Amino acid sequence: MSQRRKHKYRNDMEKPFNFCREAAKGCHVCLMAPNRTSDFLIGLEKFYADEYDSDVEIPSVALDPDTNTLTLTNTHDYALSATISVKGLRCLGKDGIELEAGNTVSKDGCKSTCTTFIVKIPANTFLHVCRLVVDLEREGIKDRDELLEFVMQKLDSDVQRCEGHSRPNDFHPLHLTFPFQNTKHEKDECFYLCTQGIGGSFTHTFYGNYHAIDFRCEVGTPIVAGANGIVTDVRNNAQDQSTGISASNLYSWNSIQIRVTEEVNIKDGEVEEINADSAEQRSSSGASTTASARTGIAGLSISEATAAAAVSSPSSSKVGQAGPLYIEYVHVQENSFKVQVGDVVERGQIICRSGESGFCPEPHLHFSAFRTSDSKAPTVGVKFIASEVKDAFVPEAGKMYNARIGERKI
Known part of the structure; x- marks a missing residue:
């Protein structure tokens, strides 16, 4: 091994940010390598292209048949983000410790353990x-080739270039109705745990998910429109049996998108009033979106400090502007839609029910907002309002919320 091969990385432990780790059973995250590592990664080594012949193919996913070590390779001059799932096999991390596994269900309904x-x-x-x-x-594996073939059949992966959000402090000034129904009586009310917030270090560092909010909720929970608007997209092509933590589910989900038709008047930097347009005053056309560029994988190039600033003081940004706003509800229950494309909806109107379609470690609602309906649009932050509190709020992981009082104080 050459002298430069002896390069040592720091070994500070990475801590989750704005994310409840218990909400992602079987998922193991390390987004800050090499400056910080994790309690599962076995290690890292530098790749030097000049140490390999030009005609040598370096696999992106490799297995050492002597130690059964699974290795991911990045031969580029930029960082990659990867989601890789191992189905039906036990995985050992640092120091030989067995890693927690979760579950996944394929499109054909086949259930398996998954890490x-x-x-x-x-x-x-x-x-x-x-x-x-x-x-x-x-x-019945007899040689290395059979071992490699067997293991590769157990893997699902998705690898992309890291693309963080260029404007993490961008917030739209329109305040939205909380996505779950209000309750008239305290004895009947239900609170919803925010399991991942803005910049959450599970899947919310990618530009298309950065400002998204996840709420734990039972399958079948009614979801309401956050504002007056027009339905621009309904995606109902993922059966609920396709769920769990496999990377193969990253591009399979049900969702609904609404183009907001309310307007915010801003005077001297302050929100003056909110007006609702009628359907006749606004064009009901709108490009249907496919959220393939927004799903699952984390972009990873935004620091914890930036993410923390976006949560703690979103109103301090000068980027926040009025204008078009599209809101989206993801992991919706199959065939639960109460509206269709072109329908006019009002704040608080039930539009669908929550589910667990797609990449779902547990049933939850994934809410996000955008300034355009383009499939590669970056997210924009929004605040929610509750019926009995004055100030709007931005949900944070680990806290409970509802539509009556917002955050539950403990």
Whole structure:
């Protein structure tokens, strides 16, 4: 090994930010490597292109047949983000500790245990993720080629270039109705746990998910429109049996999108009043969106400090402007839609029910907002309002909320 191969990384432990780790059973996250690592990564090594012949193909996912170590490779000069899932096999992390597994269900309804890793792969790096436990005799595996083929059939992966949000402090001034129904009596009310907030270090660092908010809720919970608007997209092509933590579910979900038709008047930087346009005053046309560029994978290039600033003082941004606003509700229950494309909806109107379609460690509602309906649009932050409190609020992970009082004070 050359002298430069002995490069050492720091080993500070990464801590979750604005994310409830217990809401993602079987998922293991490390987004800050190499400056911070995790309690599962086996290690990292630098990749030096000049140490390999030009005709040598470096696999992006590799398995060391002697140690069964699963390695991800980034031969680029920029960071990559990866979601890789191992189905039906036990995974051992640092020091041989068995890693917690979760569950996943394929499109055809096949259930299996699954361990998913959401990681940043630094530029020019070998990332040793875990070791796999394979019973060669039971599986009838005779040689290295059969072992590699067997393991590759157990993997699902999605790898992208890291793309963080260029304007993490961008907030739209229109305040939205909380996405769950209001309750008239305290004895009947239900609070919803925010499991991941703005910049959440699970899946909310990518530009298309950065300002998204996740709420834990039971399947079938009514979802209401956040503002007056027109339905511009209904996606109802993912069966609820396609769920869980496999990377194969990243591009399979049900959702509804609304183009808001309310306007905010801003005078001297302050919100003056809110007006609602009628359907006749606004064009009901709007590009249907596919959120393939917004899902699952974390972009990872935004620091914790930036994310913290966006949560703690969103109103301090000078980027926040009135204008078009599109709101989207994701992981909706199949065939639960109460509206269709072109329908006019009002604040508080039930539009669908929550589900667990797509990449869902647990049933939850994923809410996000955008300034355009383009499938590659970055998110914009929004605040919610409750019926009995004056100030609007931005939900944070680990806190409970409802439509009557907003945050539950403990």
